[in-house]
Amino acid sequence: MIEAIARRMSTEREALNRLDAALGDGDHGTNVAAGFSAAAADIGGLENPSASDLWLAMAKAVMNRMGGASGAIFGTFFLKGVAVLRGKDRLNKRDMEAVLEAGLQGVKARGKAEVGDKTMVDALAPAVTAFSRAGGFTEGWSSAAEAARKGAACTQDLIARHGRAKYLGERAIGHIDPGACTIAFLFEATDAWWREAQPIHKR
Ligand code: ADP
Ligand code: MG
Numbered sequence: 242m243i244e245a246i247a248r249r250m251s252t253e254r255e256a257l258n259r260l261d262a263a264l265g266d267g268d269h270g271t272n273v274a275a276g277f278s279a280a281a282a283d284i285g286g287l288e289n290p291s292a293s294d295l296w297l298a299m300a301k302a303v304m305n306r307m308g309g310a311s312g313a314i315f316g317t318f319f320l321k322g323v324a325v326l327r328g329k330d331r332l333n334k335r336d337m338e339a340v341l342e343a344g345l346q347g348v349k350a351r352g353k354a355e356v357g358d359k360t361m362v363d364a365l366a367p368a369v370t371a372f373s374r375a376g377g378f379t380e381g382w383s384s385a386a387e388a389a390r391k392g393a394a395c396t397q398d399l400i401a402r403h404g405r406a407k408y409l410g411e412r413a414i415g416h417i418d419p420g421a422c423t424i425a426f427l428f429e430a431t432d433a434w435w436r437e438a439q440p441i442h443k444r
Contacts, residue, residue, distance in 0.1 A: 243284055243299065245434035247277035249426050260419035265405035268309060269419040276307025276315065293326035296340070310404055311420055314352050314361065321347030334378055341369045356392075358402035359413065361420030364392035368428050379439065382432035389428045393421035 250257075250273045257270030280302035284295055296319050304316030322340040329336060345365055354360040356367075371388035375381035396418035401407045406418065 242431055242434050242438075243277070243295075244281045246427055246430045247274075247281040249430035250274045250277045250423070253423075253426050257419050257423060260417055260422055263416040264401065264409065264413055264418065269311060269423070272307050272309040272311050273315075273423050276303045276312060279303075279306035291326075292329055292332060293323050296320075296322045296326050310352075311361070311423070314348055314420075317347040317351040318344040318365075334381060337378070337381070338369075338373045341372055345369045352403060354403045357399060359396045359399040359406060359418050359421075360401070360403050361418065361424050363396050363399070363418065364389040364421035364424035367392040368424060378435060382428065382435045386425065386428040386432040389421075389425040393417060393425040396421045 250270075254270035254274040257273060258267050259270075261267050261269035280299045283298045283302045284290070287294060287298060290298070300316050300319035300323060303319060304312055306312075307315060321343040325336070325339045325343050326332070332340075345362075348365060349355065349362060352360065352362070354362045356363055368385040368389035372381040372385040375384050394417065397415060399414070399418075400411055401409065401413045401418070404420075406413045406416075
């Protein structure tokens with residue numbers, strides 16, 4: 242799953258940089274592509290990791306190698322999931338809901354952003370709600386991806402209350418928030434990965 246996300250972020254690097262060039266400093270795609278590649282590489286090197294080991298490695302890689310505001314914020318997202326996963330060697334949907342919910346709360350606490358502030362929270366919050374409402378993983382990942390896409394699209398009409406885009410005031414209107422777009426790509430990649438992997442999970 243993490244490898245699938247890392248590949249998608251590499252594919253979207255320039256598109257995300259362009260979005261960030263309009264609202265910030267143009268490095269968001271470079272940041273997230275580097276952070277998720279580092280995470281995928283680190284995880285590949287772990288021997289028999291538990292779920293919480295994986296999530297901790299993610300958090301560390303993202304915090305240390307993503308850079309930007311997004312490094313701190315994504316790092317918090319994964320770090321908050323570590324405690325939820327501790328002691329579990331299999332994850333059911335409820336567990337994943339708890340991981341995502343803890344991550345969302347961590348992001349909101351860390352960045353002080355609410356829905357409507359034109360940040361990644363605009364995509365992450367509806368995605369987490371959609372995942373939790375769904376009946377299972379398959380429906381969960383696909384409805385999370387759809388909700389994140391819609392949430393990201395809605396950021397176009399907003400002025401920003403956090404991050405570099407805040408300094409643009411009304412000039413931020415008309416541009417999609419890059420971090421929200423990254424969240425949409427993240428859930429889309431997870432959804433696609435899940436649908437491919439599903440026959441294995443059903444065994
Ligand atoms: P930087 O702004 O330091 O260059 P990035 O370009 O990697 O970092 O990330 C920018 C993204 O970070 C924004 O598009 C936004 O989604 C997200 N972001 C910025 N500040 C906050 C915040 N306070 N809370 C949540 N997300 C934020
Ligand atoms: Mg930037």
